[in-house]
Amino acid sequence: MQAIATRNRSIVYRTRGHGHGGITRLMSPSDLGESLKPFVFLDIFNMERPLLEAMRAGAGMSIHPHSGIATVTVLTEGRMKFDDPSSGTGMLSYGGVEWLRAGSGVWHGKELTPDDVPLVQGFQLWIALPPELENGQPESRYLEPQSIPSAGPARVILGEHAGVRSPTPAPAGINYLLVTLKAGESWTYQPPAGHAVGWLAVARGTLEASTSVPTGDMVVFEDAEDAITVQAGMGGDAVFVLASAIPHPHELHLGSYSVHTSAQALETGERRIEALREQMVAAGNRRTPTGNVPVFR
Template sequence: MKKQISFSTQGHRADIGEMVIYRILPNRYAEAVGPFVFLDHLAPIKHSTDKPKMKEGTSAHPHRGIATLTYVLSGEGEHFDSRGNHAKVYSGGVQWMKAGNGIIHDETMNPDSQTGNPEMHGFQFWINLPSNIKKEDPEYLSINANEVPQMQLGEDNGWLKVIVGRYEELASKIPDYSKQYLYHIQLKEGKQFSMSTEKELEYAIFLPAHDLTINDTKFVAGDFIEFDREEGTIELTNTHEGDVDIILFGGEKYAEPILAQGPFVMNTMSEISEAYNDFHSGKYDKVVYVK
């Protein structure tokens, strides 16, 4: 039986400088999908040749209680934080940061210096942490494109990358603290892909650039689609002229209270107050920019 679709919606604009940003999650229908409580889509843009490259990001800012995950489809992402972590990833790379009990970070997004491609395109997710993990020290991990687990789909239908979690024999390097997954699927023109789902797990799809038929219903570029909680099959059919990229993510429902305010996601209002107090008192330190 094909899985039922609960709703679909589109994001709203939340631009930063020249970057065209669409806030996909939370939205008017859902505050989370599994542990994922936030998704921003950096729509594809070409960097203007007359503008300088970004050197110090959009501005340093704090986080607590979540893990941030930046997936760079095309471009060059650079990370700095107040624990001294610094790294660059290029097209296809991933940056994961466990904010834990508090950190300040900044990220830049520039054209890929390895390929010379001027296009910048990517995503940032926030993954909610269990209350005990929110108390731990921050951690950071960068994963280059060639380290992201990938498999070819049968009958030359396309490929699937595991950004978070597991799929068949593939497993991401990114730590997970509950059953969760984030897949990037590329489906070739005229091809189809089906996957079975588990009861009670939450599933959502985002279509960054092209239309796609999902369980016999056509959706358009920019659509966010969420499914019901019953077992079933998700069937993807590409009737578009060319390859289609699909972001599929979700997992176990977050079982604890969710209280989000600004850059902090905690379980109680007192924890939110503590997060702000610690930030304003300087406990998160300052970002060190590496030249």
């Protein structure tokens, strides 16, 4: 029987975002997030030794709140330590994941501490939660690299790909993969049925799709369910994240650090955040001997 040819999806938009202090913002809820929801925010961070030393001393990212979303932090280079009474201690390196479902509200920002390495690189992604979860119980998990399964060159960070399911408890209808291709290697991703949203962002190397996609670029694919085929450039390995999803059917209602599906849900989340802030202040210094500050929820 002759195989049925599939059409590869074309790229319809690209961005290099805007950077500050080792972090480049590639997507926000008020721009690309509106068309790529449930994916509403994406940062790539490249933190070198001076910034890492400042972070180990307690400086760097400030503690801040979230509600209505889940955040997914995945490392592509370097090592970060976690230390949380509810999760134990351990180390995240390439392919390691912090999963934080903010739900009704959390405060975080210092729960990961850099190890003694020259560079820490990775992505932080926000996902808009559905109504049944956006004001639900918060949850955080730290998944060391050996806990994240692979399907070929892809680590399955969220969802299911090629019969391999991630242990991360993400909402249904979302796939998020970390992929490394050797120089010249080709790879095809066939999204599940209904996954019309698709994009990728390159951490290292160059990809060839319908056009060249260099380090630091994020590209958006046309709304479709066709396959996405890429090839690493001949200059070296390519490391990138690729995501697909069923479109999020709800409007985005935005707070300073929150994304919800309705004005009422946003108000509920922001009230909870303020109540948590008062409790957190009353709790005083929560820094662990490792140097980090666990998520407050």
